[in-house]
Amino acid sequence: MKQIGICIGATRPNRVNFITDEPVRVGQFVCLTYEESSGESKTVLGMIHRLERSNPYLPDDIRAPEAAESIKKFSINENYIRGEISILGEILDNGDEVFLQMPRTPPLPAAEVLEAPPDLLKKVFGAKSEKFVRIGRLLSEKEDIPVYVDIEQIVLRHLAILAVTGAGKSNTVSVLLKNIINLGGTVAVFDFHGEYVKSKLTKNGKNAVNLIPPLINPVMLKPKEFASLIGIKQNAYVQFRYFRIAFEYLMEQLKEERGDNWQNYIDTSEFLSRLKSTIEDISDPETEIGSKIKGKVREESLFEVLNKLEDLELELGHIIKLGVPPLIEKIKPGMVNVFDFSELDEDVADAIASNILRWSLEERKKAVRKGSSKLPFPLLIVIEEAHILAGEKRNTESKYYISRIAREGRKFGLGLAVVTQRPKGLDKEILSQMNNMIILKLVEPEDQKHVQRASESLSQELMDYLPGLNPGEGIIIGNMTRIPLLVKIDRAEEKIEGNDINVVKEWKKFEKDRDYYIEDPLKELENL
Incomplete structure (x- = not known):
């Protein structure tokens, strides 16, 4: 392992300061190595979460640009980087797998800071069993270090996907859904914009999307x-x-x-x-x-x-029909089952969604307790535009059942994934029940504060990254991964497409067919 720095000042069990003259990166993983007085060697894994570059000859109170320029010429080699490392745990390597154990004592002052080797990181963040699926790669590492998440924990502990429009929510959902159906899992989606209706998700080359029209038996x-x-x-x-x-x-x-x-x-x-x-x-x-x-x-x-x-x-009248079975019975195992709410207003969508949520909870309870059920398999329900059904300031029937599933669903194999570009509009109690989060770019300060209040794992240091993330980059926190991570989400090959219209292309369609031109607008107005 290459040494890139050294610890300075007082150390703490969860955090140390260091200096370096290497071009290190925020989010980069490092190892701290030192030897205790007992002779025991220790290696600790950490992540750089804050950096600043300084020159001792250029103090903050310098006033003249000319003076700074002249000092720069003779002190260019005196620049150094100072930063802070968050300790993730002591590395316990048994050869096949790596465990992280939080150290009870602070690292030794002047401990060496080393680049974390790719092989070690692949062990830490790699797949541990078939329930782990790849979501992306570590954002700040030079090599492609894949990041795997525990799908079982997503279902049992729920998930929130939060981001501004255009930050990559649809791509992130696509990656997750593709992985779930490849595992034989079952998903139900509440689709408010018709994005999933056109999706081409497949399994073994066959269509894996089951479109369910919202026919309701009153x-x-x-x-x-x-x-x-x-x-x-x-x-x-x-x-x-x-x-x-x-x-x-x-x-x-x-x-x-x-x-x-x-x-x-x-x-x-x-x-x-x-x-x-x-x-x-x-x-x-x-x-x-x-x-x-x-x-x-x-x-x-x-x-x-x-x-x-x-x-x-x-x-x-077109969606009300006596005698049709409950919508829950139309859910097919091993597929992405899409309930198309795109042509319904919010109240109607709430009535239908609450009915599906209620039946799902009741039938999963029967499946676990009695064995006989209309829903004999675990289910993940993806709620797009979750702020509509579970808004902070709006009481809906769906909100009641979303809250119940968030509290009780893990006992019955019923999970929730809430997706929204308006986190501050989402009920904070429901958001706090989402033990896993994928947070892509968030710019609005109120959105950031709302998310931070709902999640104990989201530190201020991680919050500071949110406005500067590029599309497809995000922070992953929760039970589905060992530690909070900065990740570049994989690009889905079979993507759920957003409904953005190519405005210029649509304009050009009509421009070539136009056979008139107004030479004098005022004269044209007089003729009206």
Whole structure:
């Protein structure tokens, strides 16, 4: 190992200062070697996280540029680099694998600082078993040192992928999904922009994307989910009460009339018509359902519910269908299952997403506890635009179930991966439950603070890197890797494409077809 510096000043078990005249890099891995008084040799792995270059003859208080220029000529060889190394652990090498153990005593002052050999780094960050997959390479190393992450820990401890637009979120998700399906894993994606609909992810040369249209059986929804679907807000308590009473009453009536299989004898249009009639009957105290209402009926709230049901038929009639099985049953194992929310507004998407999340948690509990389930395999749910469903200032049905899965999912093999370009808009309690994070470029200070508050592993030193990261570069922290890392994410061969439009290309399409030219705009205006 090549010596590149030496420790100076007082040392601490987790941090040391050093000086060097070598061109070292922030994020570079180094080894500290020293011998204790007992004669025991120690080797410690560290990462350079702060650097500054100084010249003892050029103090901060120098005033004249001419003086600085003249000093520079005779002191050019006196420049030196001073920095700080974060101690990652004492190296315990058994030949096949390397373990890191946090030292209980500080390194010896004047310990040698050496370049970390590539073979050592490959052992530390390489694959330990089949559950480890390659995500990229170490950003600050000259050689290609691959970085592997533990997919099992992503599913069991959840993941957040955070970045500004254009920083490489889609590419990062693509790399992860490709690795998961190659392992035989199953993923469900909530796609708000139709990016996954066009994706070409494959396994063994065959398509691995299962597109699931959001066809909803209203009977499979809870009253709150159905109410959200038709646009009844959570604070519209009277509207929801009337809707719930009518919905539950109608369900009982249909079972009495046709039995448990009543859906075989009625179509969607008739069901919605019966539901509207039942709601109308609430205003009549002579009807059975009307007699159950205590106090005066608020006609305006009742009419509002009826209007929303009529709007549902007009705007969402194509996704409402009686008799279709729960969406959870359409998830295929070993594939990326895409729920296309791109043509739905936020309230409708919330109703459908919360239904999928609820069923997923219930069925995974059954799979673990009883063995019989509609979801007999572990599942990772990727939530794009997560701030929509789990916003900091917005209560949604989905947010409730996302929070539950974040707390309980690891016991049942149900994981979450939340993806957003607006971290500050994401609920901080949910974000704090994401024990793994891939943080690409973040410029907005509030986004950075929000993420740092949610993650104990994200130090200020790592935070300082975020604004200057290039596309595809990121910080990886959490259970999926041993230590926080600066990584260059691999480029996905089968990439999920963003929906950015080539504006200039689109303009040029119409320019060549244009057969007019306005010579005098003012005269043209007068002719109008």
